[in-house]
Amino acid sequence: MLLFTRCFLTCVVAAYTANLFAEEDPGKTPATPDLQAELPRIAAKSPQEALTTFQLQPGFRIELVAAEPLVRDPVSISFDENGRAFVTELPRYNRYxxxxxxxxxxxxxxxxxxxxxxxxxxxxxxxxxTAVFAYDGGAFVADPPLVLYCKDTDGDGRADVRQTVMTGFNLDHAGEAGLNSFRWGMDNRIHLSLSLAGGQVVSTAVENAEPVEVRGRGMVFDPRSKTFELTTGDGQHGMTLDDWGRKFVCSNSNPMQTLMYDGRYIARNPYLAPPPPAVTIAPDGKYTKLFRTSSIEPWRNVRTRLRSQGVVKGSDEGGKAGGFFTAATGITAYRGDAWPEDYRGNLLVGEVSNNLIYRATVEPNGVGVVGRRADADAEFLSSTDNWFRPVQLANAPDGSLYVLDMYRELIEGAAFIPPMILKHLDVNSGADRGRIYRIVPDHFKQPPLPKLGQATTAELVSLLESPNGWSRDTASRLIYERQDLSAKPLLRKLATESESALARAYALHSLNGLKGLTAEDVLQGLADQDPHVRIESLRLAEQFAADSPQICEALYQTTSDTDRQVRYQAAFSMGACNGPRRDAVLAALILKDGEDAWFRLAVQASLGQGAAGVAAELLRNQPFRESRHGVAFLGKLAEQVGTQNRDSDVATFLTSVQSLPAEETQLAQSLIGGLLGKANAKTKQQLTGTGNAKIAGLLEQLIQQAQKTAADEQAAPAQRSEAIRTLGLSNFADVAELFSELLQLRQPPAIQSAALETLVRFDDTTVAELILEAWPQLSPSVRARAIETLSARPAWITALFDAVDDDLVRPADVGAARIQLLKTHKNMAIRQRAEQLFAAQALGKRDDVVKAYQSALSLPGDIESGRQLFRKNCTSCHQLEKVGTALGADLKAIKDRGSAAILLNILDPNREVKPQFVGYVLITNDGRSITGLITNETANSVTLKRADGTGDTVLRVDIDELSSTGISFMPEGLEKQLNPQQMADLLAYLNAVE
Known part of the structure; x- marks a missing residue:
């Protein structure tokens, strides 16, 4: 939910579920006792009583700094320069x-x-x-779809200035997945977490600005110009920067991830499709063992008993109603100076369902990090009070850590609780309460309150040396706000003479914010003794690279730095240079660090141009081209050269490939295949013409070998599938007969699917004829892939319509979701024929279907039968017990929703569609249509996964159109495969899986 619960459903679902129980035939509803006596309400504690419930690591104490009626439902906080706290209150949470x-x-x-x-x-x-950030006497406030800037100018405490600075942010139906966590970076920008909902966002400061899709991205915002840039992002609610700007995020079931690259670098090379930036750093992830000290709520105990008795469907939970991450939120790196030094940089995460705060130490792990449990056998902080809900944490002016406690009796969604229990509870209980605490060491003494609003410029510069992260950030912000140019000499002196590496880095960035940074300043920073300062200097050097050969030469030198992290940043930063030495230097960096996939990514990000030059350098190195990572990287460069289709690059690349020795023909063939697989038709023709006999010969050998392997029914399916994909380089007429054989009934489904996946690359009308000729022999799972292929091109859709007209293909095989897509196709002729052909099929209210299957809730279910039904009908999108494809929602905790809610989700998946499970249609520049879930989105690419587990990553330069269907990726109509008894079996299985 915003934030805080697992897969939270809206009141529509809750009310509907309640109605199902109310409307059910009393004769079919198991008799239930009056539960009121067994469901005593957990009483709220006064703020002072709540203080006695905490268990904290030795050496610390927790203090109350605010409570109701002063504050209620706090979810974000930001301190201004004088220590005042802007706090957002969210009483609407869980109150529909x-x-x-x-x-x-x-x-x-x-x-x-x-x-x-x-x-x-x-x-x-x-x-x-959902978020607030103090700035220039006022505050930026996130109120999706808006970001506002508000300010009190007359001193009464109320905002009389209200400006919309950005608009277009989405908030999905349940009010969750909204932007959050505004954080100041030393780069003089506010960093935002955009969460899952996305949106078409514009800055109101830019006249006639085009909306920018922010789905799956992060944002950095300039508070002076009120403009933004997109970068990488992820997570749900909670984002933090450590002292050196490394970014961490969290989501309900994933307590901590780090972002491995900045999307602004990736955007330099539009031909690069990177992996997801967010990497889980908690070794056990969701299933990290948590040491909860609160008791299990009475309603949970009753629900477990009723499940074990069969009164309500669901697992008895095996006594495991808590103890692992299901509601992680508010990840924060401790950056203060009040706690002992060894706590600096620790990550702390609130877990609202388990009433605790988890702590991890951060250790290097290659160019990434790993977060290890810091406290053995107990959490850093836990409470026996079930109402304790630590939704957000904050570094404070006094060097302590603040904890925002929403303080609610029930944080779980109503749809997870059976109505006979829910009627004795109050989901709104606590909406008038809220607490803010601070955690301090035992020896802590209250320091004077900050008055930085009255500080001189010289005092602000000196505060950049403070060991307290809040003080450094606030001084940096005020220097940027005031734009007092008298700070320049003071900052320059600090950058060269301070004993604090952090102060030297902050000083360089503050100089840059005052437009006072020079190339000489950067060169000094690149020579700094501290690797972190060198990294920041690399980032700052990029703006000078285009006009300064000296800066580029200095950047080249950093690729031999003794520090691995410096070299990693250098690989990204060198994309700002374009001199004759760059390609050789990047190639040398790959030879040194290329075994690490992140280094290979960083180097390719710097190759918006020059991929062929780097490939030429690397192909001269025999050990590299014989290594697994070498072959992989050369293949990526070959694809980029083919996609770019620049004559000079293609010529350079081919010259290098043709120089390979005869014994490395297989590598040469692979690289030619990679090049041609991404090249346009004109380039392919040029490369395989009479003037390129050697290249044409290599390609012919590659295709001949692929034909042989693809047809070999004794070969391993993986080898055959790879060979089938290589056949996409052929002329269709030359391989049509082979593809016909590959779709025959005797072929394994994996081979048939690989053939269908490859056929989509041929823009030939006879492809549809070939697929429809094989249709009667295709299994249901392969037919789904065939429908996806036939929907890829308008001419093939027409052939599909003809097949439906002739009763070869049934409308049920096309599927309700696909039919809906066809009815909204951008081609008018297709739309009209779909409306005519499928008039009887439509997405719509499914109340009758849901009602008809209510008997499944009272029928005894067979778990083993349900397991087999799941594996037959659901594993294309879901995974349980290590079987299936983890594409759709995680079902491991689905039993917590209750059987009625599960049944509703199965039979009416479009009643409430979460943003991450909405289907999308992507049209490529060559007219191919791809549908699926967006599983990764970067500055350069979009990855869609299909229901059969296959997927495509498409570069944005190749996308003509991308649009949401507004329809759940889970199809309607599963009831056609399952009768009520089978549905009961499926529910029994889903409720039994631990």
Missing amino acids: DFQGNGTVKILEDTNGDGTFDTAKVFLDDVKYP
Whole structure:
């Protein structure tokens, strides 16, 4: 949910589920006792009572700094330069009937005792405020679809200035997955986490700005110009920067991930399709063992008992109602100076379902990191109070860590709780409460409150040496806000003379924010003794590279730096240079560090031009071209050269390939295949013409070998599938007969699917004829792949329509979701014929279907039968017990929803579609159509996965159109495969899997 619960459904689902129980035939509903006596409500504790419930690691204490009525439902906090706290309140969370608004308050400690004693309503007309950031006497506020800048100019505490600075952010139906976590970076930018919902976003500061799709991305925002750039992003609610700007995110079931690259570098090379940037760093991920000290809620115990008795469907949970990550939120790197030094850089994550805060130390792991449990046998902080909900954490002016406690009786969604239990609970309980704590060491003494608003420029510069991250960030922000040019000499002196590496790096970035940074400053930074400063200097050097050979030469030198992280950054930064030495230097870097896939990515990101030159350098090195990683990287460069289709690059690449010795013909063939697989028709013809006899010969040998392997029914399916894909380089007329054989009934489904996947590359009308000729022999799973292929090109769709007209293909085989797509096709003739042909099939209300299957909720189910039904009908998109494709929603915890909610999701998947499970249609420049779930999206590419587990990564330069279907990727109509008893068996299995 916003944030905080696992796969939270809306009130529509909850109300509908309740109605199902109410409308069921009483004769078919198991009798249930009155549960009121067994469901005592857990009473709220007063703020002072709550303080006694905490178990904290030795050496620390927790203090209350604000509570109701001063604050309620706090979900984000930002301190201004004078220590005032802007806090967003979200009473609408879990309250679907709520008619009011959220609030932004200013909390202030007026007597300096460390406790907030006044609260003023800064804004009370924001609907769903999810984040706030103090700036220039006011604050930026996230209120999707808007980001606002608001300010009090008359001193009454209420905002009288209200400006929309960005608009277009999505918030999905359940009010979740919204932008959050505004963080200041030393680069003088506010970093935003955009979460899952995406949106078409524009900055109002840019006249006639075109909307930018932000789905799956991150953002950096300039608060002065009010413009933004997209970068990498991920996560759900919670994002943090450590002292050196490394970014970490979290999501409900994934407590900590780090982002391995900045999408702005990837965007330099539009021919690069990178892997997802977010890497899980918790060794056990979701299943990290948690040491919960709160008791299991009575309603959970009752639900477990009713399940074991068969009164309500679901697993008895084996006593495991908690103890692992299901609601991680608010990841924060500790950056203060109040705690002991060895805590600096630790990651802390709130877990609201388990009423605790988890802590991990961060250790190097190649060019990445790993986050290891820091506290043995107990959490850093836990509470016996079930109402404790630590949704967000914050580094504070006093060097401590603040904890925002939403303080709710029920954080779980109503749809997860059977109605006979839910009627005795109150999902809104606690909406008028909320607490803010701070965690300090035992010896902590309250320091004076900050008054940086009155600080001189010289004082702000000196604060860049502070060991407290909040002080450094705030001083940096104020220097950028004020734009006082008298700071330049002070900053330059700090950059060269400070004993603090952080201060030297901050000083360079602050100089840059004042437009005072010079190439000489950067050169000094590149020679700094600290590798972190050298890394920051590399980033700053990029702006000078185009006009300064000296800067580029210095960048080239850093590729031999003794520090691996410096070399990794250098690989990205050298993309700013384009001198004659660059390709040789990048090739040398690959030879040194190329075994690491992240280094190979970084080097290719710098090759918007020059891929052929680097390939030529690397092909001269026999050990590299014989290594597995060498072959892989050369293949990537071959594809880029083919996609770019620049004559000079193609010529350079072919010259290098033709110089390979005869014993390396297989490598030469592979590289030619990679080149031609991405080249356009004109380039292919030029390369295989009479003027390129050797290249044509290599290609012919490659295709002949592929034909032989593809046809060999004794060869391993993986080898045959790879050979079939190579046949995409052929002329269709030369291989049509072979493809016909590959679709025959005797072929394994994997071979048939590989053939269908490859056929889509041929723009030939007879492809559809070949597929439809084989149709009667295709199994249901292969038919789904065949429909996907036939939908790829308009001419093939027409052939599919003819087959439906002739009763060769049934509308049920096409599928309701696909039919809906065809009815909205951009080709008018296709739309009209689809409407005529499939008039009886339509997506719509499925209440009758759901009602007809209510008997499945009371029938005894057979788990083994359900297992087999799942594997037959569901494994194309879902995985359980290591069987299937993990494409759709994670079903490991689905039993917690209750059988009625599961049944509703199965039979009516479009009732509530989460943004990550909405289908998309992508049209390529050559007219091919691809449908599926977007599983990864970067600056350069989009990856869609199909229901059969296969997928495509398409470069944005090759995309003509990308649009959401608005339809769940899970198809309607599963009831046609399952009768009520089989549905009961399937539910029994889903509820039994641990």
